[in-house]
Amino acid sequence: MVSGSTSVVIVGGGLSGTLAAINLLRSTAGQNISITLLNPTPAFGRGLAYGSADDHLLLNVPAGSMSAFADQSSHFTAFCQRIDVSISATTFMPRHLYGCYLEHCLSEAMAAYPGRLHLMVGEAHGVLPVADGGGFMIKLLSGQYLASTHVVLALGHQRSRFPLPLGPVEHASVIEAWDFERMSRLPSGVPLLILGTGHTAVDVLFHLERRVHPSTVWMASRRGLVPQAHRLNVVPPAASAYPAYLCEPSLRTRTIVRQVRQEVVRAAQEGCDWRDKLNELRAHTPRLWQALPLIERQRFLRHVAAFWDIHRHRLAPSAAEQLGALIKAGAVQVLAARLLEVKNTSEDRQAVKLKLRNQTSMHTLNVAAIINCTGSSTRIGPDSQPLLKQLVKDGLVVPDPCDLGLQVNDRLQVINAEGSVVQGLWYVGPMLKARDWEATAAPELRAHAQRLAENLATAIVNCSQSSLKLDIA
Ligand SMILES: Cc1cc2nc3c(=O)[nH]c(=O)nc-3n(C[C@H](O)[C@H](O)[C@H](O)COP(=O)(O)OP(=O)(O)OC[C@H]3O[C@@H](n4cnc5c(N)ncnc54)[C@H](O)[C@@H]3O)c2cc1C
Structure with a gap:
C-alpha cells in the first residue's frame, strides 16, 4: 500500500470515471487522499460516446437532462448558454460539446481541490489484491505497477462483437462503427451495409450520407426496428412515485x-x-x-x-426527421434479417447472405463495405479486454448470467466468485445493467458515480477510524 496514506485509482476516464473522480474530490474534501484517474488516451471525459469531433452527432437527451450533477439540473444548459444564449433545456446539443463540458467539469474540480487528482495516461491490464487487505497492485500495459488502497473499475463499453465468425480476409474488410476515418476513405457512389439499426447505426448512416454519398445503404438487424423520436419541446421528466x-x-x-x-x-x-x-x-x-x-x-x-x-432510447427530433426522409427517399432500406454468411467476391466487394425475418428465402447483397454497428457489449468473455479476463480468472469478478455485466452490491462494491464483497474494489458504468437494466444513460450514471463516491468516502473514514482505535489500543 502507498506509504500509509489512502489512495484511489479510477480505471477508465470516460463519463463514469470522470464523474466518480469529481464526486470523490468533493466527498473527501480536506482529507489526505490521493486520487488517480487512469485512461489509455489524454481525452479524459470523452470515452466512447463523446469522443467524436463530428458536430452533427447529437445527444439523444435534451440539454436539461444532461447535467453532470443530479442536484444542479441546469448545469449543462448554463454551460451551453455561455456559447449561445438561445440554447434552452429542450435543445439537443452535439455530443462533441458534451465531451468538452465533461472536460471542463473535470478541470474546474481539479482547480477547486488542487493537487489531489492526478490524470494518468495508461491502460490497466491487471488488478492484483495485495495479501492481508493491503490494497491492490495495478499492472499497466507499459509494464509499470501502481499501488492503490481502492480501485474503481469504470471501464465502460466493450467493443461490439461481429455476429458471425469471419475468416481473416472478410474480417479485415469489416469497418468498426467508430472508425470514421476509415469510412471517410470509402469511394463515393457504392452500396453499403450497416449491421445494426440502433443509435450507433443511425450516427454512422448520417456520417456516410454527409461524407461518402453511397449509392444505397442497407441497415439490417434481427427485427429491423429503428429508434423512435423524442417530441419537440420535451421537458425533463419529473421524478415520480412508483406507478x-x-x-x-x-x-x-x-x-x-x-x-x-x-x-x-x-x-x-x-x-x-x-x-x-x-x-x-x-x-x-x-x-x-x-x-x-x-x-x-x-x-x-x-x-x-x-x-x-x-x-x-429515442432520437432527437431533427435526427428522426432526417432518418425518416432518407428512408422515404429510398436512400436507405431497413431490413429485418439475420446474417448468415459474408464472402469477399473481389478486392472491393462482399457478398452478404441474409435470411429475412418471417420469410423462408435467402437474400444476397453485394456491398462495398460492411459497417459493424451492432452496439457495445456488456458480455464478459473470451473477447473481453485483458483486465476483465484477469479479474474473472482470479475470481474477483463474476459475469452476469444474462451477459449484462458484473455483480455488485448496493454500495457498488464488486462481488467475487464466492459471493463476498471484494474490499476496496468498486464498479461504476454501463455493466450495472446486470443489476438495474437501466444503467447506460448519463442521468443514471451520474447518480451512480455520486453514490459510489459517497460510499467510498465513508469506507475510507470508517477504515481510518478503526486503524486509529487499533493504534490507541
Ligand atoms: C455512441 C453513444 C452515444 C450516447 N449518447 C448518449 C446521450 O445522448 N445521452 C445519454 O444520456 N447517454 C448517451 N450514451 C450513453 C452514456 O453516456 C454512455 O454509456 C457513457 O458514456 C458511459 O461512460 P463510461 O465512462 O462508463 O464508458 P466509456 O465511455 O466507454 O468510457 C470508458 C473509458 O475507460 C477506458 N478504459 C477501458 N478499459 C480501460 C483499462 N483497462 N485501463 C484504462 N482505461 C480503460 C476507455 O478507454 C474509456 O475511455 C451514449 C453512448 C454511446 C456509446
Missing part, C-alpha cells in the same frame, strides 16, 4: 408488458403521450428488473428488449 398500475413488481415479464401496454392505451385516451409513461417508469425499472427471476429476465431480453430500447 400504482403496476401493483407490486410482478415476477413475470409478460405481466409487466401487459400492464404497461394497458396503461399506455388508457393514458392515450386521456391525451397523454406514451413517452411520458416510459419516462415515469424509468426510475423504477431497477426495482422491476431486480424482482424478475433469471428465466424471466432472459425472456425479456429475447422478446421485449429490442422494443423497449427503441421506445426508451
Whole structure:
C-alpha cells in the first residue's frame, strides 16, 4: 500500500470515471487522499460516446437532462448558454460539446481541490489484491505497477462483437462503427451495409450520407426496428412515485408488458403521450428488473428488449426527421434479417447472405463495405479486454448470467466468485445493467458515480477510524 496514506485509482476516464473522480474530490474534501484517474488516451471525459469531433452527432437527451450533477439540473444548459444564449433545456446539443463540458467539469474540480487528482495516461491490464487487505497492485500495459488502497473499475463499453465468425480476409474488410476515418476513405457512389439499426447505426448512416454519398445503404438487424423520436419541446421528466398500475413488481415479464401496454392505451385516451409513461417508469425499472427471476429476465431480453430500447432510447427530433426522409427517399432500406454468411467476391466487394425475418428465402447483397454497428457489449468473455479476463480468472469478478455485466452490491462494491464483497474494489458504468437494466444513460450514471463516491468516502473514514482505535489500543 502507498506509504500509509489512502489512495484511489479510477480505471477508465470516460463519463463514469470522470464523474466518480469529481464526486470523490468533493466527498473527501480536506482529507489526505490521493486520487488517480487512469485512461489509455489524454481525452479524459470523452470515452466512447463523446469522443467524436463530428458536430452533427447529437445527444439523444435534451440539454436539461444532461447535467453532470443530479442536484444542479441546469448545469449543462448554463454551460451551453455561455456559447449561445438561445440554447434552452429542450435543445439537443452535439455530443462533441458534451465531451468538452465533461472536460471542463473535470478541470474546474481539479482547480477547486488542487493537487489531489492526478490524470494518468495508461491502460490497466491487471488488478492484483495485495495479501492481508493491503490494497491492490495495478499492472499497466507499459509494464509499470501502481499501488492503490481502492480501485474503481469504470471501464465502460466493450467493443461490439461481429455476429458471425469471419475468416481473416472478410474480417479485415469489416469497418468498426467508430472508425470514421476509415469510412471517410470509402469511394463515393457504392452500396453499403450497416449491421445494426440502433443509435450507433443511425450516427454512422448520417456520417456516410454527409461524407461518402453511397449509392444505397442497407441497415439490417434481427427485427429491423429503428429508434423512435423524442417530441419537440420535451421537458425533463419529473421524478415520480412508483406507478400504482403496476401493483407490486410482478415476477413475470409478460405481466409487466401487459400492464404497461394497458396503461399506455388508457393514458392515450386521456391525451397523454406514451413517452411520458416510459419516462415515469424509468426510475423504477431497477426495482422491476431486480424482482424478475433469471428465466424471466432472459425472456425479456429475447422478446421485449429490442422494443423497449427503441421506445426508451429515442432520437432527437431533427435526427428522426432526417432518418425518416432518407428512408422515404429510398436512400436507405431497413431490413429485418439475420446474417448468415459474408464472402469477399473481389478486392472491393462482399457478398452478404441474409435470411429475412418471417420469410423462408435467402437474400444476397453485394456491398462495398460492411459497417459493424451492432452496439457495445456488456458480455464478459473470451473477447473481453485483458483486465476483465484477469479479474474473472482470479475470481474477483463474476459475469452476469444474462451477459449484462458484473455483480455488485448496493454500495457498488464488486462481488467475487464466492459471493463476498471484494474490499476496496468498486464498479461504476454501463455493466450495472446486470443489476438495474437501466444503467447506460448519463442521468443514471451520474447518480451512480455520486453514490459510489459517497460510499467510498465513508469506507475510507470508517477504515481510518478503526486503524486509529487499533493504534490507541
Ligand atoms: C455512441 C453513444 C452515444 C450516447 N449518447 C448518449 C446521450 O445522448 N445521452 C445519454 O444520456 N447517454 C448517451 N450514451 C450513453 C452514456 O453516456 C454512455 O454509456 C457513457 O458514456 C458511459 O461512460 P463510461 O465512462 O462508463 O464508458 P466509456 O465511455 O466507454 O468510457 C470508458 C473509458 O475507460 C477506458 N478504459 C477501458 N478499459 C480501460 C483499462 N483497462 N485501463 C484504462 N482505461 C480503460 C476507455 O478507454 C474509456 O475511455 C451514449 C453512448 C454511446 C456509446
